[in-house]
Amino acid sequence: MKIPISVLVVIHKSNGEVLLIERADKANFWQSVTGSVDSLDEDLGVAAAREVLEETGIDVDSLPAGSLQNMRHQIEYEIYPQWRHRYAPGVTRNAEHWFSLLVPDDTQVQLAPREHVAYQWLPFADAASKCFSRSNGEAILKLFSAH
Template sequence: MKIPISVLVVIYTASNEVLLLERKDHPGYWQSVTGSLDALDEPLIDAAARELFEETGIDVSALPPNSLQSMNQQIQYEIYPQWRHRYGEGVTENTEHWFKVLLPNRVPVTLSPREHLSYQWQPIDVAAPLCFSPSNRQAMQKLNSD
């Protein structure tokens, strides 16, 4: 069963382009990197780095120091009914912690074929409305306000 604590990682470049991933289980649903903790004691920053690598092949240890940062934002949201079976009985809400990764430029992306179909780089103002998740849109908009 999944732990109802997750990370959202927005990947963006110095020229304000954002990486979007298309979900395999819902073609047409675009998002940033997301994923749940593997264990209750997994540090959030470690979960963010792990999910980033699993879903894109981007290794934080190969990036400049402090490229992965907390956005100091967490939200609670209702888990979509079609995904509740992944959690324990009666679990309907998830707590999501936001992170960002600043890249100097676009980097090669290696998708997780079990999770994503394709990817695209878009300017933040174009990328945000493409995200199906309201919190993902809000996280991208927060990049513009930081």
Template sequence: MKIPISVLVLIYKSNRDVLLIERADRKGFWQSVTGSLDAPDENLALAATREVFEETGIAVNQLPEDALQNMHHQIEYEIYPEWRFRYGPGVTRNTEHWFALQVPDNIQIMLSPREHVAYEWLPFELAAKKCFSPSNGDAILKWFSRK
């Protein structure tokens, strides 16, 4: 069963282009890297690092130490009914913690085909609009509004 605590990692380049990935299980659903903790006490930054590697092939530990930034923001949202079977009985809400990761402009992306089928680099404003989840778009806009 999935733990209803997750991370969202928006990945961006120096020109402020943001990486979006298309879900394999939902055509047209574009998002940032997301994923649930593997254990209730898993460190959030380690979970973000793990999810980034699993979904994009990017090894955060090979980037500068400050590349991954905790946005110190979390939201709680209702889990889509069609995805609730992944969680324990009666679990309907998830708490998501936001991170941002700056990557080199020439970074290579290797998608996990089980999870995602395509990726795009988009200017942050367009990326925010293209996300299927409004909160994912909010995370992108929040990050770039502070810079």
């Protein structure tokens, strides 16, 4: 069963481009990297780095220290009914913690084919408007409003 605590990681370059990935199980569902913690005691930063590696092939440990930043923002949202079977009975809400990851301009992306089918780098405003999830778009805008 999935734990209803997750991370969202906005991966971006210094030029303001943001990485979006398209889900394999839902056409035109563009998003940032997301994923649940593996255990209740898993550190959120560790979970964020693990999800980035699993979904994009980007190894956070190979980047300069401080590239992964906790945005210190959490939201709670309702889990879509079609995905609730992944959680314990009665679980309907998820707590999502936002992170950002600054990567070099020449960063290569290697998608996990079972999870995602395409990726693109977009200017942050375009990326924010293309996200299926309104809160994902808000995370992108929040990151760039701080710059």
